[in-house]
Amino acid sequence: MAQEVLLNVENLVVSFDTDRGKITPVNGVSFQVKRGKTLAIVGESGCGKSVTSLSIMGLIPGANGKIEGGAIEYDGQDLLKFSGTQMRKLRGDKIAMIFQEPMTALNPVYTIGNQIMEVYKLHREMSKKEAFDHALAMLEKVKIPDPKQRMREYPHQLSGGMRQRVMIAMSLACNPDVLIADEPTTALDVTIQAQVLDLMKDLQTDLGTSVIFITHDLGVVAEVADDVVVMYAGDIIERGTVFDIFKDPKHPYTQGLLDSLPKSSDTKNEELQAIKGMVPSLFDLPQGCRFKDRCALAEEACGESSPELEKFSDTHEAACFVTSRNNAA
Amino acid sequence: MSKVLLEAQDLSKHFPIRAGILKREVGRVHAVNHVNFELFEGETLGVVGESGCGKSTLGRTLVRLYEPTTGTIHFDGKDLTQADKFDLKKMRRDIQMIFQDPYASLNPRMSVGKILEEPLALHDIGTPKERQERVQQLLDRVGLPQDAIWRYPHEFSGGQRQRIGIARAIALNPKIIICDEAVSALDVSIQAQVLNLLVELQKELGLTYIFISHDLAVVRYISDRVAVMYLGEIVEMASSEDLYATPRHPYTQALLSALPVPDPTKRGTTKILAGDVPSPSNPPPGCAFHTRCPHKTDACMQDNPALKAFTNSSQHFVACHHAETLNQDN
Numbered sequence A: 001m002a003q004e005v006l007l008n009v010e011n012l013v014v015s016f017d018t019d020r021g022k023i024t025p026v027n028g029v030s031f032q033v034k035r036g037k038t039l040a041i042v043g044e045s046g047c048g049k050s051v052t053s054l055s056i057m058g059l060i061p062g063a064n065g066k067i068e069g070g071a072i073e074y075d076g077q078d079l080l081k082f083s084g085t086q087m088r089k090l091r092g093d094k095i096a097m098i099f100q101e102p103m104t105a106l107n108p109v110y111t112i113g114n115q116i117m118e119v120y121k122l123h124r125e126m127s128k129k130e131a132f133d134h135a136l137a138m139l140e141k142v143k144i145p146d147p148k149q150r151m152r153e154y155p156h157q158l159s160g161g162m163r164q165r166v167m168i169a170m171s172l173a174c175n176p177d178v179l180i181a182d183e184p185t186t187a188l189d190v191t192i193q194a195q196v197l198d199l200m201k202d203l204q205t206d207l208g209t210s211v212i213f214i215t216h217d218l219g220v221v222a223e224v225a226d227d228v229v230v231m232y233a234g235d236i237i238e239r240g241t242v243f244d245i246f247k248d249p250k251h252p253y254t255q256g257l258l259d260s261l262p263k264s265s266d267t268k269n270e271e272l273q274a275i276k277g278m279v280p281s282l283f284d285l286p287q288g289c290r291f292k293d294r295c296a297l298a299e300e301a302c303g304e305s306s307p308e309l310e311k312f313s314d315t316h317e318a319a320c321f322v323t324s325r326n327n328a329a
Numbered sequence B: 001m002s003k004v005l006l007e008a009q010d011l012s013k014h015f016p017i018r019a020g021i022l023k024r025e026v027g028r029v030h031a032v033n034h035v036n037f038e039l040f041e042g043e044t045l046g047v048v049g050e051s052g053c054g055k056s057t058l059g060r061t062l063v064r065l066y067e068p069t070t071g072t073i074h075f076d077g078k079d080l081t082q083a084d085k086f087d088l089k090k091m092r093r094d095i096q097m098i099f100q101d102p103y104a105s106l107n108p109r110m111s112v113g114k115i116l117e118e119p120l121a122l123h124d125i126g127t128p129k130e131r132q133e134r135v136q137q138l139l140d141r142v143g144l145p146q147d148a149i150w151r152y153p154h155e156f157s158g159g160q161r162q163r164i165g166i167a168r169a170i171a172l173n174p175k176i177i178i179c180d181e182a183v184s185a186l187d188v189s190i191q192a193q194v195l196n197l198l199v200e201l202q203k204e205l206g207l208t209y210i211f212i213s214h215d216l217a218v219v220r221y222i223s224d225r226v227a228v229m230y231l232g233e234i235v236e237m238a239s240s241e242d243l244y245a246t247p248r249h250p251y252t253q254a255l256l257s258a259l260p261v262p263d264p265t266k267r268g269t270t271k272i273l274a275g276d277v278p279s280p281s282n283p284p285p286g287c288a289f290h291t292r293c294p295h296k297t298d299a300c301m302q303d304n305p306a307l308k309a310f311t312n313s314s315q316h317f318v319a320c321h322h323a324e325t326l327n328q329d330n
Helices: A050-054 A084-090 A114-125 A128-141 A147-151 A160-171 A190-207 A219-222 A242-247 A252-260 A322-326 B055-062 B083-092 B112-122 B127-141 B146-150 B157-170 B188-207 B216-222 B240-245 B252-257 B296-304
Strands: A005-018 A021-034 A038-042 A065-074 A095-098 A178-182 A210-215 A227-232 A235-241 B003-019 B024-040 B044-048 B072-073 B093-096 B176-180 B208-213 B227-228 B232-239
Touching: A005 A050, A005 A210, A005 A227, A005 B112, A021 A038, A021 A050, A021 A065, A021 A210, A021 A227, A021 A235, A038 A050, A050 A065, A050 A210, A065 A178, A065 B227, A095 A160, A095 B024, A114 A128, A114 A147, A114 A210, A114 B227, A128 A160, A147 B083, A147 B112, A160 A190, A178 A227, A178 B227, A190 A219, A190 B296, A210 A219, A210 B024, A219 A242, A219 B072, A227 A242, A227 A252, A235 A242, A322 B072, B024 B072, B024 B208, B044 B055, B044 B216, B055 B208, B083 B093, B093 B157, B112 B157, B112 B208, B127 B146, B157 B188, B188 B216, B208 B216, B216 B240, B227 B240, B227 B252, B232 B240
Parallel strands: A038 A210, A038 A227, A095 A178, A178 A210, B044 B208, B044 B227, B093 B176, B176 B208
Antiparallel strands: A005 A021, A005 A065, A227 A235, B003 B024, B003 B072, B227 B232
16 A cells, blocks of 8 residues: 655755764664654664754754755655745644653743744734634643633643643644654653543544654554654664564664563563663764674674665565575575 | 561651741642551562652652651661661661662762762771772672773763662662662663663662662562552552552552553553642542542542552552452452
């Protein structure tokens, strides 16, 4: 079944100039977002997942960050060629974003109502009255109790879960095609996380939004994703459907991540299968495969060149010399 | 059954809310409310709950970083709530803590060698040379390189910093270590390494842990018994196995069901709990959970249920008026 590709990221390279030299936190990343589907980008701190999402939004700081190459195609156009004004029109309208910590993403000195109304005034040129009605309807949609009262309140008067609902209301105000959610539930408690994930899923079905869901939590990925991209030190090392990744992980890193999670059958008499060592510094990346120093399967070839993504099935790709060879044999 | 190492009875910690120029008390945050439990030698007692449930306050009250409002804490035949300065110092040799953010709990201006030597020096243990040897031994034990002695906390990654925190905690050969969200800030691959280290140390040194965390999967893995807290109270306590297999309190049931499982075939099985946790400065009357509970009755709004043994079980405790009727089919 062919699905419409809404957003196509092609060989994206992002670099930053720092006092200690140049780093490349995103090093040639390609993926596609399908209409109405959820793509999860998973990886540990510093793997480049957030930088990737900021590039799509055109939010890489110009002072020291630079998009070195690649393309981000949306609706037949390359977003990387857009001017500042064009991007500003697109942001919040066609592509919207929610962040991990709603308290820092919301403006503390404006009321909730004001901040949601701003979206309508800016992108839909509505009058104050119209914007108010739309904003109120949006708060109802995200199931905030007592929405009329909430319109007049400030972010600090709401709980974390409620704030995240406000962020969702704001981001979906203009019914965007793509919603980028960067760790949207990481700061929330599990019971609140379940509420927010449930709400996001309902709204997605309702509005047909495509979601890029960035997280480090594999449990959440299994819950929400259709497709999954696994990143490590700036590279995509595996991608596939959510079933490919969880049922038959091919890359030793993906396998390692899944094994690191304590499972219901594990007791403390059995050691957890931890991945040894730690993520290499972006200032000092190893030659060849970036995972090789932590990999149990590493051999000489892994230090010579970096593996490319290879197909294991129509939907499933992984970048590992050893797995590819074992699979061919 | 091994012996009771520490026992908390009717332990509460309330923080006053002060307002006005006279700083008069206008209310109280009921962070920990009449908590009772026993800690057995050599076990790991997990304490789980969501933010604001009082789990961290409980940990800190146990070592008297906070002065308890009511209750007693018996350790080694002494009541810690009555202990004077000298007793406390001695007690703190035996009960150590590991914190969530190792960067905030390690002095950035002290070298790792100094950080690890400090507890030994404070308690007048050994000569400087012996202390130096002990520091080297500690580094080795937690898997840090020897040259770490001369380096500073900022030069280490999160996982390594947590190893420094662990080394400091075991420096004095304590009996109990209270781990407050000790692995929560770490990436999963590193989290597994640190959990393995904690388990190894427990076996080797015969440590007893109180493991405070919001992460249900981690708590299940490391704990022998688990206490679930909600709004300052323990609502359920049982062996790790029992609690996760047959949770009896509606809150525990909802909490376990809300935990996302890394298995896409088990999607959509979540029972979603409505509403937010009430404010601990204004806890609801009766059972603290009744505002969110799908099974509440009039009794729940009036009487706060006590923590008591669940039918025929001496090890499974639950604080719910309807625990028996709700769980008939299990």
